[in-house]
Amino acid sequence: MIREAPGLKRKSNGDGTFRYYWQARTDLVKKGYRPSSVRLHYAETAEGLAQRAARCHILWAEMLAWAANDGALAARGYDGNIGSLCNQFQTHDASPYKLSSKWNTQRLYDQCIKIIGNTVGARAVRDLIGPDFTRWHTKWGDPAAEGKPRRLTRAKHCMDTVRRVVAFGVTLGYADCARADVILGKMRFQMPKNRTAKLTLEHVRKIRRAAHDLSLGSIALAQTIQFELAMRQKDVIGEWVPLEGESGGITHKNTRWTGGLVWSDIDAKMILRKTHVKTGIAVEHDLCLYPDILHEIELVDPSRRVGPMIISEATGEPYKHRTFTQTWRRVADVAGLPQSVWNMDSRSGAISEAYDAGADEISVMKHAGHKNRQTSAKYNRGSLEQTSRVARFRMAKRTKNET
Numbered sequence: 001m002i003r004e005a006p007g008l009k010r011k012s013n014g015d016g017t018f019r020y021y022w023q024a025r026t027d028l029v030k031k032g033y034r035p036s037s038v039r040l041h042y043a044e045t046a047e048g049l050a051q052r053a054a055r056c057h058i059l060w061a062e063m064l065a066w067a068a069n070d071g072a073l074a075a076r077g078y079d080g081n082i083g084s085l086c087n088q089f090q091t092h093d094a095s096p097y098k099l100s101s102k103w104n105t106q107r108l109y110d111q112c113i114k115i116i117g118n119t120v121g122a123r124a125v126r127d128l129i130g131p132d133f134t135r136w137h138t139k140w141g142d143p144a145a146e147g148k149p150r151r152l153t154r155a156k157h158c159m160d161t162v163r164r165v166v167a168f169g170v171t172l173g174y175a176d177c178a179r180a181d182v183i184l185g186k187m188r189f190q191m192p193k194n195r196t197a198k199l200t201l202e203h204v205r206k207i208r209r210a211a212h213d214l215s216l217g218s219i220a221l222a223q224t225i226q227f228e229l230a231m232r233q234k235d236v237i238g239e240w241v242p243l244e245g246e247s248g249g250i251t252h253k254n255t256r257w258t259g260g261l262v263w264s265d266i267d268a269k270m271i272l273r274k275t276h277v278k279t280g281i282a283v284e285h286d287l288c289l290y291p292d293i294l295h296e297i298e299l300v301d302p303s304r305r306v307g308p309m310i311i312s313e314a315t316g317e318p319y320k321h322r323t324f325t326q327t328w329r330r331v332a333d334v335a336g337l338p339q340s341v342w343n344m345d346s347r348s349g350a351i352s353e354a355y356d357a358g359a360d361e362i363s364v365m366k367h368a369g370h371k372n373r374q375t376s377a378k379y380n381r382g383s384l385e386q387t388s389r390v391a392r393f394r395m396a397k398r399t400k401n402e403t
Helices: 026-030 046-068 082-091 103-120 130-140 152-171 175-185 201-213 217-229 233-237 291-298 321-335 343-356 361-368 373-378 384-402
Strands: 008-012 018-023 037-040 239-242 255-258 271-275 282-286
Touching: 008 046, 018 046, 026 046, 037 046, 037 103, 082 103, 082 152, 103 130, 103 152, 103 239, 130 152, 130 175, 152 175, 201 217, 201 291, 201 321, 201 343, 217 233, 217 291, 217 321, 217 343, 233 321, 233 343, 321 343, 343 361
Parallel strands: none
Antiparallel strands: 008 018, 018 037, 239 255, 271 282
16 A cells, blocks of 8 residues: 555544545654645545545655755645645735735634645545535534534634635636635635623723732733723734844844834824724824823833833833733733633723713724724624613603604
């Protein structure tokens, strides 16, 4: 079997059947070769066996080429399977992956493509039908372990990536991709539930007190700005992006800090001007209208009011996203917040509070830096205050009509 199909392995199923894999050489896997294994889905017919053996020869040849080329993979064309189509999506100069995707979007694509390649990479695009995609989505959403919840967000991201990869294949003129694209266009998959939790003013005040008790004034300041100004986390603390040849700025290893608030964003009249990273929309906020923000600013030594506003006490540098989230969670636990409430719920809490107060949709949209009212409305996690206001309007109208 090895001579006819190099790297072919099989494992038995509980019902007496077998599942087949291609397995890379162990020594090359240790040196970094990927994929280390590929699941092989072929019919147990003479034609299927021949296709499986041919696929093993291709995978084995690619592995040997990698080893002979000092760990560099040769550019591959499209050979009809979903794995090679993913490779085209990642490497083709005309792909949206290269032309328009930010680094963090590329990272998400890479994660999903790895899952796709390891599970269904050998499947021929021309053979795919609706039940295949349904089965993939179900499998990708399986719990990570027994007793864990289903991973619907993981499944959604992977299926979104399949849609984009197949759509790119259509632009390259592949007829089988056009067929698969039509099928995917008719399909809908179970979506992860929208979050309903929101951060409230009471939560924010508890976090501020706990943060100062823990000597983490940076968390108190960041949380207050996020909630009061309805800002996204990365618009406040910034983000670390891969270096791409530029010089200057704040750097760490191979990354550069960008996008967060800096003290110079606030002018002498305490007007904060900020362009939102995601939408590119510029907003202005009069901080004199936000006493809680002013209070937190006053607690920052004037000599430190230069450069990024939110600086980690542990490192003296702007926070990495994961470090900020972990530190915030530690503070929130001390403050007694429920585990269901996250820092990302600051924006929905702020927008919901604005709607509770009776602010009109246009004003809320401009306050949050959204492009349209519909987006702002999605963040509105309706409250008793809003439904009660509608009830009062309706009852007042009825009373007027009856009199």
